Amino acid sequence: MSTSPDPVTVRPTGATPVPDQATHDPDWWRTAAVYQIYPRSFADSNGDGLGDITGVTSRVPYLASLGVDAVWLSPFYPSALADGGYDVDDYRAVDPRLGTLEDFDEMTVALHDAGIKVIIDIVPNHSSNRHRWFAEALAAAKGSPARDRYIFRDGTGPDGAHPPSDWESIFGGPAWTRAPDGQWYLHMFAPEQPDLNWNNPEVRQDFLTTLRFWGDRGVDGFRIDVAHGLAKDLTEPFTASAHLPDPAEADGSHPLWDRDEVHDIYAEWRKLFDEYDPPRMAVAEACVHPTRRHRYAHPDGLGQAFNFDLLEAGWNAAQFRISIDRHVEDGGMSATSATWVLSNHDVVRHATRYGLPGAEKQPREVAMAWLLSNGDQPRLDRDLGLRRATAATLLTLALPGSVYLYQGEELGLHEVADLSEGDLQDPEFHRSNGSRKGRDGCRVPIPWTNEKPSFGFSEKAAHLPQPDWFAQHSIRNQEADPDSTLQLYRRALAFRAKLARPGFAWYDDENPAVLHFTRPGRWHCVTNFSPEPVALPEGTVILASAEPVDGRLKPDATAWILTGRGATA
């Protein structure tokens, strides 16, 4: 096997904004394989230890070789990073540490030239406390128009020294912080993330300007952060429960989450999206009850919504099947398409979730406890976790709809559990008084090569320390190994692009621990969740997460098979 060169570095010159779209297919997003880039941790081009936009551009050949249809970039805006960039100082600029708007335009052109669409993150529920508007709000008087862009209220108790309600923020601690003049402002996340008032027409108008700003630059779509939180009923007295219910339990009546009026906002956005050719797509991050998710995916609204069920599902056939049935059906309900997510920047990587004892039932809970112990307890079975992770990936890649992949999962990366307290950047750890470790462990910069100081990520040490074991997972190593996880992802994405056509049917297996479905073209996908090998249907195995033996699929594995005469991919 020849050693591939380092992922080629290409920097296009003379790029112009508003590039031609490679394709005008308005439905590209329905079946897209989207690769999530966490920009500060992807590739650093200027040697400061922080990933940047030109770093992304330099890795376009890698992204093209992976075979993804689109990238989604987590926020790259100016930010003090109180919440990893989800605290935005200016929605229409690039963080100077990450580059310039010109760099962004060059990146967009390079991605488009490679046939890859660009989705960016929009964070409309809250700005940062360094946003010009918030500075103006603090400087302005109570009841002023500047304060009305946010949610300011008088406190309760003598001298208003108590917050207006006892709501807690998602990261822990009170959801209200007192301003210097004694009023309180609402922040459902960190105090550095004041919630915007979506009843204010200027706020509404400004986000339309932002969407147009990026749409005009050639961005193909938007991932909408906390899409379920914008509309609020803040009529006083606040009668909602003292503690916020889990957003997933909201039914439309809670004052803060998943209110029906939120869809008026998205209907307005949809009109703007549809002015483009092809229309800009949007995908909602809506943490709502699964039965209400389709509202966000309505064609008159955002059009697509993340399905996060598999982030919670245990490694067992029944839980996967429930989720699949629900979402394939959901697609029909809202004329959208299903979405599949196994990892992202907010959760413990799926290779790790599936390698911990208890993964069959409550992998997320076990993984959170494991993180808190710095990875000591319970013992992680790395190989088992990776076997199951690739099996799950092949399963989701064979399903109808679009799939969202998170940077590093194609390398089989595990979560980094032993970051020291001093290195943690996520507010979750401190705001929860250490009862949650936070999300830094999946945000550690990815390894490109085997060399220190940062495995090809930067010329300098990375902004979050990378463990030594990252070297084994480096892209350079995996390029040279035909059996690597990276090569499996490449082959899977290539087959998927070639094979996927509308249609899906279960092929009921006698063994309830086996999931077997077919797609048009006699494409079968079989996943074995049981502890014993199982027989595969006759045909050509075109891809498998573990090589079948004597026509039998090993435990914790998925195989793709083409059945029928002369079956070839």
Ligand code: NOJ
């Ligand atoms: C969801 C994002 O994915 C997460 O990273 C962020 O902390 C919250 N929204 C708040 O913006």
